[in-house]
Amino acid sequence: MQKPSIPKGTRDFSPEEMAKRNYIFNTISEVFRLYGFQQIETPAMENLSTLMGKYGEEGDKLLFKILNSGDCLSGITDEELIARNPVRFAAKACEKGLRYDLTVPFARYVVQHRNEISFPFKRYQIQPVWRADRPQKGRYREFYQCDGDVVGSDSLMNEVELIQIMDEVFHRFGIRVCIKMNNRKILTGIAEVIGAADKIVDITVAIDKLDKIGLENVNEELRSKGLSEEAIERLRPIILLQGSNQEKLVTLKKVLADSEVGLKGVSELEFILERISHTPIRAELEVDLTLARGLNYYTGAIFEVKALDVQIGSITGGGRYDNLTGVFGMEGVSGVGFSFGADRIFDVLNQLNLYPEDSLKTTQLLFVNFGQREETYLLPLLAQVRKAGIRTELYPEPAKMKKQMGYADAKRIPFVAIVGENEIAAGKINLKNMLTGEQTLLSLEELIERFA
Amino acid sequence: MQKPSIPKGTRDFSPEEMAKRNYIFNTISEVFRLYGFQQIETPAMENLSTLMGKYGEEGDKLLFKILNSGDCLSGITDEELIARNPVRFAAKACEKGLRYDLTVPFARYVVQHRNEISFPFKRYQIQPVWRADRPQKGRYREFYQCDGDVVGSDSLMNEVELIQIMDEVFHRFGIRVCIKMNNRKILTGIAEVIGAADKIVDITVAIDKLDKIGLENVNEELRSKGLSEEAIERLRPIILLQGSNQEKLVTLKKVLADSEVGLKGVSELEFILERISHTPIRAELEVDLTLARGLNYYTGAIFEVKALDVQIGSITGGGRYDNLTGVFGMEGVSGVGFSFGADRIFDVLNQLNLYPEDSLKTTQLLFVNFGQREETYLLPLLAQVRKAGIRTELYPEPAKMKKQMGYADAKRIPFVAIVGENEIAAGKINLKNMLTGEQTLLSLEELIERFA
Numbered sequence: 001m002q003k004p005s006i007p008k009g010t011r012d013f014s015p016e017e018m019a020k021r022n023y024i025f026n027t028i029s030e031v032f033r034l035y036g037f038q039q040i041e042t043p044a045m046e047n048l049s050t051l052m053g054k055y056g057e058e059g060d061k062l063l064f065k066i067l068n069s070g071d072c073l074s075g076i077t078d079e080e081l082i083a084r085n086p087v088r089f090a091a092k093a094c095e096k097g098l099r100y101d102l103t104v105p106f107a108r109y110v111v112q113h114r115n116e117i118s119f120p121f122k123r124y125q126i127q128p129v130w131r132a133d134r135p136q137k138g139r140y141r142e143f144y145q146c147d148g149d150v151v152g153s154d155s156l157m158n159e160v161e162l163i164q165i166m167d168e169v170f171h172r173f174g175i176r177v178c179i180k181m182n183n184r185k186i187l188t189g190i191a192e193v194i195g196a197a198d199k200i201v202d203i204t205v206a207i208d209k210l211d212k213i214g215l216e217n218v219n220e221e222l223r224s225k226g227l228s229e230e231a232i233e234r235l236r237p238i239i240l241l242q243g244s245n246q247e248k249l250v251t252l253k254k255v256l257a258d259s260e261v262g263l264k265g266v267s268e269l270e271f272i273l274e275r276i277s278h279t280p281i282r283a284e285l286e287v288d289l290t291l292a293r294g295l296n297y298y299t300g301a302i303f304e305v306k307a308l309d310v311q312i313g314s315i316t317g318g319g320r321y322d323n324l325t326g327v328f329g330m331e332g333v334s335g336v337g338f339s340f341g342a343d344r345i346f347d348v349l350n351q352l353n354l355y356p357e358d359s360l361k362t363t364q365l366l367f368v369n370f371g372q373r374e375e376t377y378l379l380p381l382l383a384q385v386r387k388a389g390i391r392t393e394l395y396p397e398p399a400k401m402k403k404q405m406g407y408a409d410a411k412r413i414p415f416v417a418i419v420g421e422n423e424i425a426a427g428k429i430n431l432k433n434m435l436t437g438e439q440t441l442l443s444l445e446e447l448i449e450r451f452a
Numbered sequence: 453m454q455k456p457s458i459p460k461g462t463r464d465f466s467p468e469e470m471a472k473r474n475y476i477f478n479t480i481s482e483v484f485r486l487y488g489f490q491q492i493e494t495p496a497m498e499n500l501s502t503l504m505g506k507y508g509e510e511g512d513k514l515l516f517k518i519l520n521s522g523d524c525l526s527g528i529t530d531e532e533l534i535a536r537n538p539v540r541f542a543a544k545a546c547e548k549g550l551r552y553d554l555t556v557p558f559a560r561y562v563v564q565h566r567n568e569i570s571f572p573f574k575r576y577q578i579q580p581v582w583r584a585d586r587p588q589k590g591r592y593r594e595f596y597q598c599d600g601d602v603v604g605s606d607s608l609m610n611e612v613e614l615i616q617i618m619d620e621v622f623h624r625f626g627i628r629v630c631i632k633m634n635n636r637k638i639l640t641g642i643a644e645v646i647g648a649a650d651k652i653v654d655i656t657v658a659i660d661k662l663d664k665i666g667l668e669n670v671n672e673e674l675r676s677k678g679l680s681e682e683a684i685e686r687l688r689p690i691i692l693l694q695g696s697n698q699e700k701l702v703t704l705k706k707v708l709a710d711s712e713v714g715l716k717g718v719s720e721l722e723f724i725l726e727r728i729s730h731t732p733i734r735a736e737l738e739v740d741l742t743l744a745r746g747l748n749y750y751t752g753a754i755f756e757v758k759a760l761d762v763q764i765g766s767i768t769g770g771g772r773y774d775n776l777t778g779v780f781g782m783e784g785v786s787g788v789g790f791s792f793g794a795d796r797i798f799d800v801l802n803q804l805n806l807y808p809e810d811s812l813k814t815t816q817l818l819f820v821n822f823g824q825r826e827e828t829y830l831l832p833l834l835a836q837v838r839k840a841g842i843r844t845e846l847y848p849e850p851a852k853m854k855k856q857m858g859y860a861d862a863k864r865i866p867f868v869a870i871v872g873e874n875e876i877a878a879g880k881i882n883l884k885n886m887l888t889g890e891q892t893l894l895s896l897e898e899l900i901e902r903f904a
Contacts, residue, residue: 004560004780007497007548012561015490034838036815036845038467043594045459067517067546069584073536081533084525094519096459108456109464118862120848132521142495155849278831328456363488379730386486393488396572397607410570
């Protein structure tokens with residue numbers, strides 16, 4: 001018989017991995033709740049009519065589709081079958097698909113439950129998503145997303161709050177980060193003033209290369225993308241943009257003096273930086289014009305978080321959007337949101353070994369099982385130890401001492417309690433520290449005290 | 453445009469429902485961990501080769517199958533397509549399916565990770581499962597299961613521990629329950645002594661009807677099922693089995709005197725009841741021979757938990773099995789486990805209104821937003837309030853007071869802080885109790901104290 005396996009790109013999570021993941025998700029949840037965010041969950045399966053067309057043509061191909069139950073082939077003609085068009089076939093044989101992200105289901109949720117929701121709606125959601133991507137290192141076909149959004153409010157105070165949340169989360173993790181900020185309106189303004197509205201992406205890509213290839217080569221690249229000499233000249237102060245956030249904003253205001261939308265973007269950034277200066281922020285904050293994520297989607301602020309001590313892509317990102325739910329017929333729902341990259345945070349915490357010891361501890365105390373008489377003696381005692389909140393096991397059978405100790409070792413249980421004939425006679429518990437080997441004779445009260 | 457919807461049999465969970473569900477799952481998790489159980493997770497998608505044939509023919513039909521990505525029709529001939537056999541078609545077009553329960557994935561996990569696991573392995577798992585059942589009231593196509601198992605130990609102390617866990621969980625919920633117990637070996641013994649080994653189910657069904665239809669009608673039914681008069685006569689003390697657990701066991705020992713396996717079952721029950729008597733149990737414990745769940749699967753103890761104050765089916769159930777992983781080629785892995793019925797527990801807690809108030813609270817304190825100046829003033833103050841762990845919001849914009857208060861009401865925020873010009877001048881916070889309307893002028897320290 002073949003050893004069973006799981007589909008490629010999916011994972012089992014072992015007890016240790018689960019402890020780590022629970023630590024991550026619990027920390028994020030706690031901070032979200034501290035700021036008044038509420039959790040929702042949506043079903044794994046959505047109607048394909050909800051999902052299709054929302055992620056581009058490529059995205060449609062990456063949706064996992066669920067075969068209709070019952071007679072999946074009814075309603076398909078022989079001709080259609082033999083035509084062997086997989087896309088058209090799936091459209092007839094599948095009504096449902098697995099969610100691809102948490103944004104579209106959230107938009108669907110907002111529209112469907114609009115009458116129950118009190119806006120501004122601050123929601124967070126931590127659930128797996130599925131993508132039929134080619135699996136590769138660090139890319140999975142099932143992975144968790146961890147999204148927070150505020151919808152139904154245009155106030156930039158929401159952006160301020162999201163920055164506070166990112167800062168607090170990474171502070172709690174002990175990960176030093178830089179929160180990079182940009183604004184879609186600034187990018188639009190730049191394109192406007194150089195007369196190349198369609199070149200935003202080329203420009204940000206070029207700016208990003210300055211450190212590596214130098215100004216001359218950047219300009220060469222821009223030329224090759226069709227930018228005029230005049231445009232390249234105007235771009236120069238933006239490509240060479242340096243200094244503090246304040247200095248950058250001053251330069252930008254000069255360059256964007258003729259662009260209303262550009263100046264709007266600068267003033268939004270200014271507002272956010274001013275407000276955030278009134279609260280204790282541990283992260284670095286950096287205005288970074290190369291941030292161009294979600295360009296087709298974001299309309300205002302754009303965020304990205306980079307870990308300072310680990311070479312890894314962005315570990316969190318987000319931004320403001322104008323129209324979350326228009327595609328479902330509900331106009332005017334703007335919002336701002338972001339997504340923690342759970343898998344990458346997991347990797348960073350692993351690399352820097354930042355998990356608090358306590359978050360990985362499972363059982364704190366194992367009672368050795370010496371046999372029938374001791375079992376009976378220990379049961380009421382165990383009840384008291386557990387009542388004190390101490391995570392405790394009694395080995396389920398009187399196996400050899402070596403086996404029981406091996407179990408404690410494998411499970412990294414830090415203390416073992418030995419209660420044999422002598423200890424019963426003395427009314428004591430022999431507590432062994434598995435790390436030091438030290439043994440101490442304690443009363444039940446003293447034992448509980450030890451773990452308090 | 454059509455209002456978007458979700459597939460039938462699936463659910464969205466609103467913030468309030470999530471708070472309740474989190475309370476349920478957190479409580480169960482905490483108790484599992486208190487007993488040294490470790491959490492695992494497995495992927496939503498399993499290979500169909502793992503799932504098929506494990507749930508009977510009916511079960512196979514209820515599996516949600518995922519269409520292969522890419523060209524799902526390749527490898528299927530035109531003849532096969534036109535044959536229109538949905539089962540054979542799915543076998544070729546689908547490699548993966550959504551998990552149907554947590555038991556088969558767990559068995560697969562144990563086999564796949566046998567070298568990393570230290571036995572006895574105490575695992576719990578809380579994840580959704582999917583079944584293409586006809587949706588109806590209280591039956592969903594996506595629902596959470598919540599399983600705990602100990603594998604790799606034959607000791608009955610595991611059964612004792614599972615009873616303790618059930619008792620502790622329902623005690624924490626405040627749900628009064630009866631834990632019903634049976635043993636597969638007793639049922640086998642009964643069938644043996646009456647010479648009708650294939651009639652176990654008929655017998656338990658008939659016994660179950662005693663209260664409703666009386667002994668004569670029960671016997672009539674047994675006759676109609678083909679039981680001999682002699683067998684019916686021998687069954688009489690079992691059908692009329694009454695009294696305390698001790699009395700039932702005494703009767704059973706007499707009736708089963710000639711059945712080795714039957715006596716073994718009685719002594720297992722006796723052992724469990726004796727051991728459990730040494731620990732404080734709040735639940736009622738009842739030996740109940742009509743418990744016949746999982747007859748094809750369970751080989752020893754059988755458990756079921758009934759709520760005493762609500763008319764609802766069993767809210768938890770489980771038992772001991774001999775061979776978890778044989779189907780995957782790993783023999784000799786016995787264990788005992790059970791499953792909390794999360795949806796039914798949710799219903800019971802709702803009906804009895806047993807959610808602790810604190811578990812449903814989200815934001816504790818909302819600061820009214822009066823405008824720019826107040827925002828700036830409040831930001832450092834908010835940081836301190838949150839540092840004290842108080843879940844706090846600042847309304848994101850200076851909307852009308854009525855709107856902001858309406859938001860607090862809708863979100864059931866119990867306290868609102870009003871800090872306008874006067875309060876800033878006085879260095880105070882005006883705290884309004886939303887329930888009583890009472891307002892108090894407090895310093896920041898006093899405010900934090902209030903929520904401690």
